[in-house]
Amino acid sequence: MAPEKTSGYRKNFSLIVTFIVLISVLFILSLFLAYNFSKKFIESEFVSEKVKVLEESIKPYNEFFQNKVPEISYYNGYLDSATASKFVDTIINAYPFVSKVVFYDSEIGNTPVRDGLNTGHFSFGPKKIYQFGDLVPLDSVKLFSRDDTKKFSRGDDFNALGIKLISYIESLDTTIVPSQEELFTNFSIIRSNKISYLNIPGFEDLKVYKQMLRQQLSPSPVYQQDMLSFHLDPYKIKIINTRPLLYQNIRIEPLTYDPLNTSADYVATEITLPGPFSDYKLYFISAKSFVARGILNYFMPIALVLLLFYGILVLVTVLIYRNLNINHKMFKLQYDFVNNLTHEFKTPVSVIKIAGNNIKSASVLTERELKLYGKILDEEADKLNGLMNKLLAFTQIENRAIQLNHDEINIVDFIESTIESHTLKHPDFVVTYEVTGFGTFITDPVLLGSLFDNLAENAYKYSRPEHKRLHIVARMIKGKVVFRFVDQGIGIPTPEINNIFKKFYRIQNQYNQNGSVGLGLAFCKELVNFMKGEISVKSKVNKGTEFKIVLPYNN
Template identity: 45%
Template sequence: MRPQKAINKKNALLIITFLVLITLTYVIALILGYSLTRNYVENEFNTVKVEVFDQSLNLYNDFFQNRIGEVSYYQGYLDSTSAKRYADSVLKNYPIVERILFADVQISNYYLNHGFSIHEMYLAPKAIYQFGDEVHPDSVVYYSAAKDSTLSLTKADEFNTMAVKFASFIEAADSAKVLSGSEVFNSFYSVNSAKISYMTIPRRDEIRIFKQFMEGKLQDTSIYEFDIMTFYLNPQNLDIRNVHPELYQNISIQPLFFDSYEADPSVIVTQMPLSGALSDYKLYFRSSKTFLKKEINNLFTPIGIAISAIYLFLVLIGYLIYKNLKINFRMFKLQYDFVNNLSHEFKTPVSVIKIAGSNIRNGKTLTDVERNYYGKILDEESDKLNNLLNTLLSFTQLENKVFKLKKKEVELDEFCRNMVNSYRVKHPDFDIQYTIQGVEVIETDETLLISLFQNLIDNAYKYSSYEKKYLRINIYKQKREIFFKFEDKGIGIPKDEQKHIFKKFYRIQSQHNQQGSVGLGLAFCKEVVNLMNGEIFVESKKGKGSTFTIALPAELNHKGNSLVNE
């Protein structure tokens, strides 16, 4: 046994080492997983701001790319009324536009008062209007050539800017070519901080005429109408769309050179500059580490569950290996004890038979008493060997399903009387009695029934103290089953051992079975009862005794009077 114990200790040490290693790996995996998740979230915090930027500027881009160019559709024929309708539509749908300045411009080759001239081409605003939610009705007319004697540089600022751009374009323009997108943007747009100006794009024949005006090659009394729109923007009205609320706790519009003086290390900040007319501003993203920790935990939870599942699976494997080794060790121990006990069971009768035979052979004269004594010894020990071999053989046949029942009618009273009387003769100190209620005959295999009775009666006698050699056998019928109850006052069976006693080679560690037991008796009973389509139960209290109950199907029985044997 020592080499086997050493092997078991070595295996146990290997399993413990395995569990320690996978536990360390599990802890490291959790730490690395959490760290990588945190780094991923912080990286996302700095990269997905582009999505917020794009979504937030969608409305502004739509305004810049689509609505501003609509001014050219009017071909310069906007007046105060139609300009107001256009302005109201823009102000309503694009909150970022706070105020709109509309200049109704005239172009001619004759002098125009309060205007701009280059060579023989003159540009002058006929009137300038302003529209906005905060513009007072009395202030809508910003300038009128018919009423105002002068045009201040402040009011004419955007007009002058666009007039210079327009003149430069006319001077270098080729009316035979189609205007490119870059030429349109450079000549008819003026983009400044929070301000966009746009001038009506002339047709190709108008470009040719204006070029002739500028060169003094054409005298024409016509006055051409053009429109200049200036849109004043408020970046704070930008519709910020936080498409990643799980990452950004707060998003605001700040001046480009805004610098937060917060020195709080628990706050993470990133930013992204705006473009075009909003280039003096930026999107400012701010989140506390506590806020981001929620997202880290949300992302890490499934990862942690997966890692934990793998860890538990490996622990389960370790447990199954340990359990298998434990079962193997127990089986080895049971087989080892079985071989030892079986050897003892064979050795004792053989030794007794050999001694008795030797005494008979060496005895010159034997009295009848001595001859009968030695003959009885030889018979008893031979019976022990025969019973042991029969039990082993029968158990093997039962396990291999080769044993067939030989059913016949068994008179229970006669059967019990013969069994009880034989034990009374064999053990005079054994207080054994039986009762039969409501049943007389059972159809079953008598040989197997005898084996059941013998095993349970032998156990009741063997596992009882000297002064408590007691057994009561009660046979009765309930519904379609016949019950055989064996109640003793023996040493009892501990509760934690009761679930094992019907296992092959299992022996309760007790002074009563150190010798003379191979752990097959109750296992044999269990197999026999299963073969007979019955069940066997045990109820026991340590030091109080045990009650074994066998339930067999009542295939054939006759009701009769109760029988009591004392």
């Protein structure tokens, strides 16, 4: 096998490999950085997202405190036990964390009271006290009545809010209307697990309250005031886990809760509950393996984007290399074509030149010499003419610049004439044939002749001296004409089968060193396509090759 010629065309394979290695390193580095970023992001989210969980979980409490509690003032102090019971039922149904409500049906007067707070001429005391709640027994609803002779402790809630009320009235500037926020703050008190609220009187009533602190009014006024004390259960707060893929377990614990068994397999964080629940906290805990899954879930989309980008770069690189490789092969094919075509032209031209010089330099030529030189010039001119015709015909067929003729031929006569011309040219060439199923068919005899000539020439050229044989089979199969050209030549290697019909392609062997431009089989392929047929090949190295051509019967 001849060594491959160096064309000077560089494929830059090493540069392509270097680029792929570089982007692979960058891809791996990007994955590493993306994973570290995902890890830090999820760890930061584990600490910061607890605020959102808290906000979502205490939304019902905020609604209760800001909207529902102030509704007491709408009754202007005239709540009774029945109305208060219905009001409490709606609250307990809507807000499960309210466990019990104590209702103080109270009065503010200008004369001292036995069960209440007395400051100067100002008095504040309950007429009746009730408690409502799902767990309150029916016989325990009423806690106190002024008409009862038994003693009852008003409790810290009543005393604390009463003292706060008296202090506020003493410091009240009656020339300035107080804001709603100021009134709400001074008419309510927040303690651990408890909110106490007194309905807010009108500004004119507040002025009278201030007068009642300093003097006895005539007649002595009496004002109705309702006070409700809401007992809250923090464990009834519904926890809304807004990040279930981040927090495995969330629970409410006392502020002093500190787990004794702190395992390295878990991560935890906490946040204090607001207002009356300030003695408690939300406690977040997740297994490290659970957090790791969260990190992986966050990392995977980033990794997929990086992988897609990397894949696109590799694909572009491969396509560039493939294009360079194809260009290299095309360059080499054209390079070999020019070399071989030059040789094909050079040989007959040289022979013609030598013959012409001999004729020119000879003073006298015998008749035998004239015939010899004439034969040489005629044969070499035929070679040049045949090569030019093949190139021209290939170009015309490839560009569909000619028309397909439709003539009826006798297939036996056609094959025999082909055999005769090739055996005359090559006496050692043995060609046999068989025809089955038809005698004539319509085709283009010139193109079919070119097809037969090319395949016959290949069969002779690529066979060893002792195996220069060709068997042609022509059959009618399913309404189509099938030709088989079976030789006993050197065969075609399997990897080369898909390339033999390519233009300018030549198999590297001892038969192709000179005298081939790689157009023969490509020309046959174009001829068959132009004749609306199909061509295929089967071959075994050192056994032979079979070309199969299928053409329409009467086109």
